[in-house]
Amino acid sequence: MMLYTVFPLELVLEGIDRKYDLREIEIDNVKILVEPVDVDKGKIISVISSNPAVYLNPKLYPGNIIKFIPSQRL
Amino acid sequence: MHFFTNMGSEENEKSTPAPDVGILQQLGQLEIPKPESNIHCITIVGQIEGHIILPPQNKTTKYEHIIPQLVAIEQNPKIEGLLIILNTIGGDVEAGLALAEMIASMTKPTVSLVLGGGHSIGVPIAVASDYSFIAETATMTIHPIRLTGLVIGVPQTFEYLDKMQDRVIKFVVQHSKIEERTLRDLMFNTGQLARDIGTVLVGIDAVKYGLIDEVGGLGQAVKKLEELINERKKSIGGN
Numbered sequence: 001m002m003l004y005t006v007f008p009l010e011l012v013l014e015g016i017d018r019k020y021d022l023r024e025i026e027i028d029n030v031k032i033l034v035e036p037v038d039v040d041k042g043k044i045i046s047v048i049s050s051n052p053a054v055y056l057n058p059k060l061y062p063g064n065i066i067k068f069i070p071s072q073r074l
Numbered sequence: 075m076h077f078f079t080n081m082g083s084e085e086n087e088k089s090t091p092a093p094d095v096g097i098l099q100q101l102g103q104l105e106i107p108k109p110e111s112n113i114h115c116i117t118i119v120g121q122i123e124g125h126i127i128l129p130p131q132n133k134t135t136k137y138e139h140i141i142p143q144l145v146a147i148e149q150n151p152k153i154e155g156l157l158i159i160l161n162t163i164g165g166d167v168e169a170g171l172a173l174a175e176m177i178a179s180m181t182k183p184t185v186s187l188v189l190g191g192g193h194s195i196g197v198p199i200a201v202a203s204d205y206s207f208i209a210e211t212a213t214m215t216i217h218p219i220r221l222t223g224l225v226i227g228v229p230q231t232f233e234y235l236d237k238m239q240d241r242v243i244k245f246v247v248q249h250s251k252i253e254e255r256t257l258r259d260l261m262f263n264t265g266q267l268a269r270d271i272g273t274v275l276v277g278i279d280a281v282k283y284g285l286i287d288e289v290g291g292l293g294q295a296v297k298k299l300e301e302l303i304n305e306r307k308k309s310i311g312g313n
Contacts, residue, residue, distance in 0.1 A: 006191075050143040
């Protein structure tokens with residue numbers, strides 16, 4: 001890996017051993033990044049889409065709490 | 075009104091007494107009228123993440139998110155143009171160049187807009203589009219690639235670094251109006267950056283050196299993109 005950045009490397013790599021606890025889930029073809037706050041709940045961290053209309057959906061605003069339901073594919 | 079339902083979890087739960095099952099499916103349904111946008115927008119922010127997942131305090135843009143989006147935009151007939159918004163501090167060379175190459179090879183009109191900053195590997199991404207804008211207050215830092223981690227002090231190390239550097243320089247020179255010599259001079263300039271050599275270009279400077287096409291904001295960028303879309307439509311219709 002070769003980083004080409006204006007940020008000092010010690011800042012970029014600080015806490016590289018820390019674990020990520022974000023989950024990527026897909027709702028209606030929209031990928032969202034969710035941080036689990038409970039067994040069945042998650043907080044939306046960000047929306048990943050190139051469609052600007054998706055970001056206007058109030059239910060997908062970052063900070064919203066959504067409920068997980070068991071997957072059909074268990 | 076749902077405008078403030080994101081302010082807190084309690085408020086949110088009160089306002090949407092949802093049934094136990096099926097809430098996820100519900101979330102996907104848009105309540106607002108869905109205006110079909112013929113322009114899609116990709117934001118490239120924070121660190122451009124490469125082959126290693128960066129620690130969570132970094133805001134990152136991941137290529138596994140962007141590349142499929144670019145493919146979808148190129149392939150979807152309903153999408154006619156792409157707006158790329160940059161506010162990045164750089165990142166992985168390979169990932170950045172990959173994104174830049176993908177954007178440059180798209181047949182649909184692309185316009186990029188540098189807001190805040192487009193530093194280091196953000197520079198090739200900014201110039202990869204058909205037309206580039208920079209906000210008046212935005213900056214772009216041009217500096218050499220540094221080798222990080224364990225460095226073995228042999229001539230080959232320098233050669234490798236030089237090759238990486240050349241890849242970036244070549245791409246930028248090919249896709250913008252800047253001369254190779256000017257770019258190298260800016261890159262190895264001393265006396266501008268405290269901890270590094272290089273140059274910080276603010277808004278208009280980037281345009282003066284030919285790196286970016288025009289100073290402007292969102293309005294101009296969208297207008298330009300629409301212009302390019304109309305031109306493309308005409309050229310396709312004319313054939």
